[in-house]
Amino acid sequence: MAMISGFKKFLLRGNVVDLAIAVVIGAAFTAIVNSFVKDVLTPLIAAIGGQPDFSALTLRIGAGEIRYGLFLNALISFLMVAAVIYFLVVRPYESLSARFTRQEESVLRDCPECLSEIPRAAVRCARCTSPVVPVP
Structure with missing residues (x-):
């Protein structure tokens, strides 16, 4: 019985649940990005530059x-997926987090x-003993 309660504690710890949620959301997001690349970007490239x-x-x-x-197909697909993730997830997240994080003023x-x-x-x-003007 103690073995089962220890396993239950392990499963219900926050980081295990967070990891499981991240994997599920990551898989769903991967499907969305792959569909965007396959159904939107690749036909757009085909319309502009010929058969991709x-x-x-x-x-x-x-x-x-x-x-x-x-x-080459796999490389192009990877680069398009990486670009979509960077421009639609990473950049907006960085700008949003920069708004909410306070810039610490250097002392x-x-x-x-x-x-x-x-x-x-x-x-x-303290090193060269030169007089300096204090900065408030």
């Missing part, structure tokens, strides 16, 4: 065949003579 499917590109070396077109400044860090209110540098 490179899967037929191959290189024959002896009896072997290198299908580098499939690699240090550089000495004009020796360029070592000194407190803003200092009247003399």
Whole structure:
């Protein structure tokens, strides 16, 4: 019975539940981004620059065949997914979090003579002993 209660405590800890939620939301978001790339961006590229499917590109070396077109498709798809995530998730999140995080004002400044860090209110540098004007 103690083994089951320990397992129950483990499952109900916050970080395990948060991780499970993150995995589910991540999978759903992946489906949305992949659909956006496949159904919106790829046809748009095809309309502008021609057929975006490179899967037929191959290189024959002896009896072997290198299908580098499939690699190009995967690379282009990856770059488009990364761009969508960056511009639709990362950038907006960074700007939103920057609004809510308070910029901490530095309590240090550089000495004009020796360029070592000194407190803003200092009247003399501790390293080179040069007099400095205090900054309020």
